[in-house]
Amino acid sequence: MVDIATRVYNHNFKIDPIVRSLIDTDFYKLLMCQSVLRNKPDTIVRFSLINRTTRIPLANLIDEGELREQLDHVRSLSLSRGESTWLRGNTFYGKRQMFSPSFMEWFENLRLPPYELERKGDQYELTFEGKWPEVMLWEIPALAILMELRSRAVLATMGKFELQVLYARAMTRLWEKIESLRQIDGLRIADFGSRRRHSFLWQDWCVQAMIEGLGDAFVGTSNCRIAMRRDIEAIGTNAHELPMVYSALAETDAELAEAPYKVLADWHEEHSGNLRIILPDTYGTQGFLKRAPDWLAGWTGIRIDSGDPAIGAETAIRWWKERGEDPTQKLVIFSDGLDVDKIAELHSQFASRVKVSFGWGTLLTNDFRGFVKDDALAPFSLVCKAVAANGRPTVKLSDNPNKAMGPADQIERYKRIFGVGTQKEMAVIV
Amino acid sequence: MVDIATRVYNHNFKIDPIVRSLIDTDFYKLLMCQSVLRNKPDTIVRFSLINRTTRIPLANLIDEGELREQLDHVRSLSLSRGESTWLRGNTFYGKRQMFSPSFMEWFENLRLPPYELERKGDQYELTFEGKWPEVMLWEIPALAILMELRSRAVLATMGKFELQVLYARAMTRLWEKIESLRQIDGLRIADFGSRRRHSFLWQDWCVQAMIEGLGDAFVGTSNCRIAMRRDIEAIGTNAHELPMVYSALAETDAELAEAPYKVLADWHEEHSGNLRIILPDTYGTQGFLKRAPDWLAGWTGIRIDSGDPAIGAETAIRWWKERGEDPTQKLVIFSDGLDVDKIAELHSQFASRVKVSFGWGTLLTNDFRGFVKDDALAPFSLVCKAVAANGRPTVKLSDNPNKAMGPADQIERYKRIFGVGTQKEMAVIV
Structure with missing residues (x-):
């Protein structure tokens, strides 16, 4: 029995949204967001999406229009009543009311701020600039959207049967x-x-x-x-x-x-x-x-x-x-x-x-390594990081120089101040 | 969207029939059936189902009532108009009208004859006796039903997720x-x-x-x-x-x-x-x-x-x-x-x-070897063979003595007449 109503409904989708909820994000982003909202609410931060696996030409694989539609969809989201109830009523790490009433009120009224998207060669330059507690919530949805649009671009070339086997x-x-x-x-x-x-x-x-x-x-x-x-x-x-x-x-x-x-x-x-x-x-x-x-x-x-x-x-x-x-x-x-x-x-x-x-x-x-031609579904290293705060560049060193971020002179300054000597280089897996 | 009509319809199933068509059988059974109908239409043959893998206690695994329901369902089947059209109109091995109009007319009016089912220890004794062209068509449905009822008995113990992984x-x-x-x-x-x-x-x-x-x-x-x-x-x-x-x-x-x-x-x-x-x-x-x-x-x-x-x-x-x-x-x-x-x-x-x-x-x-506990879904050697014709036992020797069938004295007689010497024993895989 074909359910005609369902079929017709499905045909009416304008897009198939990847991120459908503001809480389709990592729990620690919300914890940090609450902390930032209390301690640094007005800091202007710039987040930037960086594809560390440059051999993957995201801008060739992903249509800019589709990317904008997905990002715009996230901007249309607000916390649903059920999601708010879950955050307010749940026990996290054994504690009730992990999120304060004032944070919850702020979150319920939040819409994600605008993004800036520009194609640069084979890559996209995607940035989010604004008040820290707002722009920080772009990180996970932005990454998830780009990862999944890349998956979809590859999956779109496959037959129904190949997909089932995959x-x-x-x-x-x-x-x-x-x-x-x-x-x-x-x-x-x-x-x-x-x-x-x-x-x-x-x-x-x-x-x-x-x-x-x-x-x-x-x-x-x-x-x-x-x-x-x-x-x-x-x-x-x-x-x-x-x-x-x-x-x-x-x-x-x-x-x-x-x-x-x-x-x-x-x-x-x-x-x-x-x-x-x-x-x-x-x-x-x-x-x-x-x-x-x-x-x-x-x-x-x-x-x-x-x-x-x-x-x-x-x-x-x-x-x-x-x-x-x-x-x-x-x-x-x-x-x-x-x-x-x-x-x-x-x-x-x-x-x-x-x-x-x-x-x-x-x-x-995301372990789809080795499943399709040219390993086109293998995971890759995409990150979305705070790159500036109140106009000043951020720096990350980490324990692997291959994961370091920031302007060269600032990296040197940070290394000096934090007493970081020679570090062992390690391949960044994902 | 839940399709309520489909759900309700599914709930109304009395059984989930395993064999739903008289042509859910092997093509050569129909070819042979046509030949038999022309050459030996009135020979009385007895087919018997034999589980060569005796360690699998079919009668403990499969409920007798369910088995009867499945077999009875097959007896209720007749050739559908579409199936008849396909057999009459199709080209088989490049030849049109492989099946003669008289065979097709006979087939269209066929219902499968009765079966005899008896439990003997851990096994079922399932036999079909009657006119050769009729009883011979029981072979494949009977095997398929027992194989699938055994699969279902094992699958019924598994969760939805385990089934998906299986x-x-x-x-x-x-x-x-x-x-x-x-x-x-x-x-x-x-x-x-x-x-x-x-x-x-x-x-x-x-x-x-x-x-x-x-x-x-x-x-x-x-x-x-x-x-x-x-x-x-x-x-x-x-x-x-x-x-x-x-x-x-x-x-x-x-x-x-x-x-x-x-x-x-x-x-x-x-x-x-x-x-x-x-x-x-x-x-x-x-x-x-x-x-x-x-x-x-x-x-x-x-x-x-x-x-x-x-x-x-x-x-x-x-x-x-x-x-x-x-x-x-x-x-x-x-x-x-x-x-x-x-x-x-x-x-x-x-x-x-x-x-x-x-x-x-x-x-x-049926390669489900090694997938579940005790290898309970591994295939096993079930056969359904003509064991007697007009009251006389049949004999099969084959090129592997482990596949031989028939009364011992007749096997000796056949070996003598067909000049079969020592044969190499080989394990019967499936």
Whole structure:
């Protein structure tokens, strides 16, 4: 029986929107947004989308008109009543009213600010400039839209049958990964794959697979919309944009040296428990920890997001011991370029020495490597970063020089101030 | 949008019928049926279903009531107008009106005769006794029903998500097989997998995959309903039941020795070209060919269905040469226990010496090995054979003693008459 009404309705779609909700974003963006709205509401920040995988000519693959339609659609979104109810009524990390009434009121009235889009050669230059708490919410939707439009461009060349086989393969691959992960005793793992997902529906499927296959070992997803839809935990804490913007705003070298700690001092006031997770690598993990105030050693854990993850974890363990803390009571979250083998290796290496958790990103929600000709669906490294604050450029060093961002002279200045020596170059996987 | 009408309609199903059409059967059953209707219309034959894989307790897995409902449903079927039109109007092997008007009239009025079902320990005893042209059409539906009820019994224990992953894996596995087959230059392969398929829908999917993946190398399916539905060739010639019944009817040892040739003489009158395919192994290939009349050497080809296939093909090649025939003009169809590696091996061994074709059966349409606990969806060896004709037992020897059938004294008698010596035992794969 053909449902004629459904068919006709489907034919009426003008576009098939990729991002259909303001909470189709990472939980930590909302946490950070609340913090920024309280502490730096009027800072003017510029976010810019950067394709680090330049061999992928996004502007040739993706039609500019379609890209504009998708971005315009996001600007038409506002928080729905159900979404607001979920954010207001839910328990996050065991805490009720994570989001204050004033933040919720602001969020309910928010529409995302304008974007600037320009084609530059084979790439798009996509930027968002405006008040920090507003423009920061563009990051995840912008990335998800570009990633999915690229997927769609490739999928549009395939037949119905090829598509079925493609997803059968992707499902089989993911399920095999989940079956290996199931062997890891005491595993704790979350989905961190919103930003570079193959598509929304695929991320949603991946999350369901993790729920089904891992049970309690799957602790939640960073994606609020999927957390709401699948009735699971929303996961996340804070990101590099906080120290990057705070640092760019610093008036003196002394202020700059203090900026990353000021970020966490503000965070400390707002959050407790599992939300107190240090992200130490923005300007080099080693120096950051060495100069850190003692109260930071009392935090719950650390997130390792660049460099050799085993070295990062060892550095943290040594640091906790030096500060008189018991590492076995600390949480280490690995979140950089993970796949099953790496997860198993890090788990076996650290599970008896610290509490270990994993934020699995792109190779959870976008592992279509090897499935189509020219590997045209392989994930690639697209980022959307704060590049300026109140007119000053931001800088990120991280523990891998291949992930560094900012003007060369500023990078040198930051390296000097944060005492970053020679760093080991590592390939950026995704 | 939920289509309420469809939901309500689905809820009204009494059963989900496995066999929904009288032409959901192998093409050669219809060819043979026409021949039998002309030559032996009143012979009383008894078909019996035998589970050669006794470790699978079909009677524990499959509810007797459900089995009866499925079998009863088949008895309610008659040829639809569209099916009749397709059989009457289609070209089979390049020939129009393959089925005579008198056969078609008979077929249009056919309902399948009663069955006898009894539980014996862990197995069912399912038999069909009646006029040969009627009971013979039970073979494929009976097998397909038991195979699919067994699949359903296992699938019923699985969650929605597990089911999705199961089929994703099966699709991925089949597609990988097809990709290997695609590498074989000059391949010709057909689907022979109706009788031991995982399910109807799965066989239909497999056929679509073969069409999509192999193009012209996929020459068709033995299943008439799927051939009609997918608008491709229906494939097949003749089977062991003809020599088995003809032989059982023989009054003397001399008549018995001639019976297998009488079958092919009758066939010779009715069919030409690619339908003239010798099935030589019913009572041993070697003796059969040695004693064969010269006109048989003029036939188009041979089907190798038991024993070591390479030895069977070599025997045929030698025989053709002895009879002054050019083997490169002859067709060798392999159809026993095939999978990709065996197909590739046989193709590379024989493609330059004869015309080679493959009838791929169970491991095309039912390769669910290793996918679920206790390998509960692995295919198994279920057959439905003519066991008696006009009250006399039938005998099959084949080129593998593990496939022999019939009373021990009759097997000895047949071995003596057909001069079958020691045979090599081979595991029956499926």
